[in-house]
Amino acid sequence: MSAKNGEEDVPPLFVTKAAKGRAAHRLLCFTIMVGIVLIWVYRLGRIPGAGRPGRYAWVGVFVSEVLFGLYWVITQACRWRVVYRYPFRDRLSSTRYKDKLPAVDVFVCTADPMLEPPILVINTVLSIMSYNYPPEKLGVYLSDDGCSELTFYALLEASEFSKYWIPFCKNYNVELELLKSILVRTMYEDMKRRIESAGQKGCVLQEIKDRHKGFLEWGSKITKQDHQSIVQILIDGWNSKATDIDENRLPTLVYLSREKRPGWAHNFKAGSMNSLIRVSSEISNSPIILNLDCDMYSNDPNAIQDALCFFLDKKQGQQISYVQYPQCFRNVTENDIYANASCATFKIELAGLDGFGGALYIGTGCFHRRESLLGKVYSKDHRLELQSVEDNIKGRTVEELEAASKPLADCRYENGTLWGEEMGLVYGYPVEDIVTGLTIQCRGWNPVYYNPSKNAFLGVAPTTLDIALIQFKRWSEGMFQIFFSKYCPFIHGHGKIKMGAQMGYCIYLLWALLSLPTLCYSVVPALCLVQNVPLFPKVSSWWFIPFAYVFAAKTAYSLVEELTCGGTLQGWWNLQRMWLFRRTTSYFFAFIDTVSKHLGLSETSFALTAKVVDDEVRKRYEKEIIEFGSSSIVHLMISTLAFLNLFSFGYGIKNAVFSGAEALSEFMPQIIVSGLIVMVNYPVYEAFFIRRDKGSIPSSVVFKSVAIASVACLIPIY
Numbered sequence: 265m266s267a268k269n270g271e272e273d274v275p276p277l278f279v280t281k282a283a284k285g286r287a288a289h290r291l292l293c294f295t296i297m298v299g300i301v302l303i304w305v306y307r308l309g310r311i312p313g314a315g316r317p318g319r320y321a322w323v324g325v326f327v328s329e330v331l332f333g334l335y336w337v338i339t340q341a342c343r344w345r346v347v348y349r350y351p352f353r354d355r356l357s358s359t360r361y362k363d364k365l366p367a368v369d370v371f372v373c374t375a376d377p378m379l380e381p382p383i384l385v386i387n388t389v390l391s392i393m394s395y396n397y398p399p400e401k402l403g404v405y406l407s408d409d410g411c412s413e414l415t416f417y418a419l420l421e422a423s424e425f426s427k428y429w430i431p432f433c434k435n436y437n438v439e440l441e442l443l444k445s446i447l448v449r450t451m452y453e454d455m456k457r458r459i460e461s462a463g464q465k466g467c468v469l470q471e472i473k474d475r476h477k478g479f480l481e482w483g484s485k486i487t488k489q490d491h492q493s494i495v496q497i498l499i500d501g502w503n504s505k506a507t508d509i510d511e512n513r514l515p516t517l518v519y520l521s522r523e524k525r526p527g528w529a530h531n532f533k534a535g536s537m538n539s540l541i542r543v544s545s546e547i548s549n550s551p552i553i554l555n556l557d558c559d560m561y562s563n564d565p566n567a568i569q570d571a572l573c574f575f576l577d578k579k580q581g582q583q584i585s586y587v588q589y590p591q592c593f594r595n596v597t598e599n600d601i602y603a604n605a606s607c608a609t610f611k612i613e614l615a616g617l618d619g620f621g622g623a624l625y626i627g628t629g630c631f632h633r634r635e636s637l638l639g640k641v642y643s644k645d646h647r648l649e650l651q652s653v654e655d656n657i658k659g660r661t662v663e664e665l666e667a668a669s670k671p672l673a674d675c676r677y678e679n680g681t682l683w684g685e686e687m688g689l690v691y692g693y694p695v696e697d698i699v700t701g702l703t704i705q706c707r708g709w710n711p712v713y714y715n716p717s718k719n720a721f722l723g724v725a726p727t728t729l730d731i732a733l734i735q736f737k738r739w740s741e742g743m744f745q746i747f748f749s750k751y752c753p754f755i756h757g758h759g760k761i762k763m764g765a766q767m768g769y770c771i772y773l774l775w776a777l778l779s780l781p782t783l784c785y786s787v788v789p790a791l792c793l794v795q796n797v798p799l800f801p802k803v804s805s806w807w808f809i810p811f812a813y814v815f816a817a818k819t820a821y822s823l824v825e826e827l828t829c830g831g832t833l834q835g836w837w838n839l840q841r842m843w844l845f846r847r848t849t850s851y852f853f854a855f856i857d858t859v860s861k862h863l864g865l866s867e868t869s870f871a872l873t874a875k876v877v878d879d880e881v882r883k884r885y886e887k888e889i890i891e892f893g894s895s896s897i898v899h900l901m902i903s904t905l906a907f908l909n910l911f912s913f914g915y916g917i918k919n920a921v922f923s924g925a926e927a928l929s930e931f932m933p934q935i936i937v938s939g940l941i942v943m944v945n946y947p948v949y950e951a952f953f954i955r956r957d958k959g960s961i962p963s964s965v966v967f968k969s970v971a972i973a974s975v976a977c978l979i980p981i982y
């Protein structure tokens with residue numbers, strides 16, 4: 265090995281490569297941009313004069329096209345400089361790094377034993393405990409915001425089962441999904457039965473409770489919203505006596521339920537993560553933290569090694585604050601009916617943001633450097649602390665450690681501190697992850713987005729339309745709030761992160777705003793059509809070309825993108841529908857709620873998504889039949905838009921047939937717009953006219969929406 269300036273020439277642990285086809289993409293962007301500008305020019309030059317019908321409709325459509333166009337520009341920021349990362353896992357196993365492997369703490373968050381069944385939670389925990397990583401360097405912390413003895417009981421069972429399970433995984437090199445051995449399988453099934461039967465009873469049997477002191481914490485009357493801090497170390501992994509059946513060491517396993525009291529804001533997942541950071545600092549204090557949602561199990565026992573390649577790289581590793589993996593799901597059906605997989609987001613957009621140094625932190629599947637998460641500003645001399653867990657413990661007993669860490673999870677602890685502001689995850693936003701990632705980048709760190717070919721983690725995607733839309737409402741609302749806060753990337757990030765990254769953030773932060781032009785485009789052309797007010801150039805005019813080109817090019821582009829990312833044609837079509845549903849419901853209600861929050865009318869909340877549904881619903885999901893089923897305002901909105909466009913499309917066709925070529929040419933673009941909306945809404949009509957199952961649209965919703973749509977058709981156009 266050669267020596268340069270006294271420094272050893274170490275091979276890098278990862279490389280970064282630019283995506284192919286940049287030039288072609290940029291050329292296409294240019295032509296689309298020309299089309300967009302021509303559309304603006306056309307609109308601007310032909311605003312109907314005062315008093316003429318359709319003047320306001322015209323202006324509305326024009327404003328929508330301006331917003332769509334500008335939004336399109338920022339979505340290209342994310343496609344401009346796409347980069348991919350490639351770690352060299354094998355190089356890490358060389359002797360050079362053998363003793364330098366840092367300890368890793370894994371945080372798992374759960375919040376409700378009904379929506380997130382304990383068996384699901386411990387599946388995640390068990391998958392992490394069997395990582396192919398020195399167990400004495402691994403700590404697993406479960407934060408239970410549900411403060412449930414059922415979850416605690418499940419974790420206790422898991423700690424016992426792990427003694428058989430971990431050696432089994434290591435001997436046979438299996439992962440959770442490949443649970444095949446008869447003995448271990450039976451043990452697992454038995455454990456699962458016990459946990460689920462406790463769940464059905466709603467409590468843990470006294471004879472089981474007598475087996476562990478931890479249950480004493482649930483002695484007095486405690487509720488989810490009102491209880492003391494609970495810290496229980498179930499496996500003290502630093503103790504050489506904590507071993508599995510093969511006498512190999514076990515990872516540390518800790519249960520935490522931070523204190524909650526009425527009147528104290530608990531800040532949802534961000535609060536839970538911050539308690540985890542502090543409690544773990546008292547126990548293992550590992551320099552690397554992996555953070556996972558409770559439904560997201562590890563699918564690759566070597567994922568830690570991959571992530572470490574980034575942190576330990578001699579040249580660039582020092583500045584890396586976190587390594588974010590994509591959020592992939594184990595329950596996505598072939599054509600991804602609710603567009604959960606977001607292929608283009610995870611394969612292209614996030615990699616594109618990474619190209620500008622703006623890799624997002626998306627809350628789960630993310631390895632952090634503890635010090636950057638704590639709020640440290642990047643400086644050149646940061647090194648990963650290699651202090652061992654034993655050193656941190658300083659000979660204290662399990663009871664002493666529990667006693668010392670409990671106060672760190674108390675409500676009062678954060679009073680008058682910088683937690684939630686400059687330390688730990690940021691408070692006040694339902695998307696704590698995005699805003700926290702942004703603040704970390706603004707402190708000079710350089711995160712990495714890594715999308716391995718083998719999924720490192722697999723989570724649970726929503727399986728009903730309601731859950732899918734509620735999730736997007738929380739996200740779009742949270743992100744819109746960030747845009748209007750002091751953390752707006754253009755202000756907070758000014759001079760600190762690249763312009764491309766600032767713009768890239770806005771793809772997501774501005775989701776809620778997009779609801780307005782989308783609603784305008786799905787209502788105004790339809791209403792104008794039934795009132796015989798033309799809004800677009802005639803098909804026979806030259807001006808029709810930019811409209812047609814921009815639409816065709818963007819559509820073809822998104823289709824090609826989806827197919828190259830592994831999606832199906834049907835999946836892409838489903839994405840178009842979800843795109844419309846999200847924008848006209850989730851984003852719209854998020855927009856309204858954000859505005860009302862600014863007026864002080866409501867408070868931030870975090871709507872937890874259910875990870876399990878009943879059998880009937882699950883079967884429909886597996887058959888890719890959309891679950892409408894409830895009569896919420898969301899469904900009223902969806903079916904009103906569907907019927908409005910059905911009416912206008914029908915009217916437009918009828919008119920075209922009777923009024924001849926001239927009218928056809930004039931109204932064709934509007935017929936197309938309504939026709940497309942009708943086509944993507946096909947499942948809505950089907951749910952009303954054909955389906956009879958419980959997931960179809962309640963007739964009350966349909967009657968209301970037909971009434972609203974009919975009345976709307978009578979409104980004169982201004």
Ligand SMILES: O=c1ccn([C@@H]2O[C@H](COP(=O)(O)OP(=O)(O)O[C@H]3O[C@H](CO)[C@@H](O)[C@H](O)[C@H]3O)[C@@H](O)[C@H]2O)c(=O)[nH]1
Pocket residue numbers: 373374375376380407409531532533536556557558559591626627628694695696697735738739742870871872873874
């Ligand atoms: O008060 C709370 C609320 C939630 N959670 C946990 O947060 C995680 C995410 O909640 P979930 O209902 O599954 O929401 P998702 O929409 O699936 O979550 C995505 O979006 C969130 C931000 O909105 C991020 O925090 C998540 O990491 C990201 O996966 C789960 O493990 C919950 O147990 C808590 O610990 N405490």
Ligand SMILES: [Mn+2]
Pocket residue numbers: 557559723724873
């Ligand atoms: Mn989730």
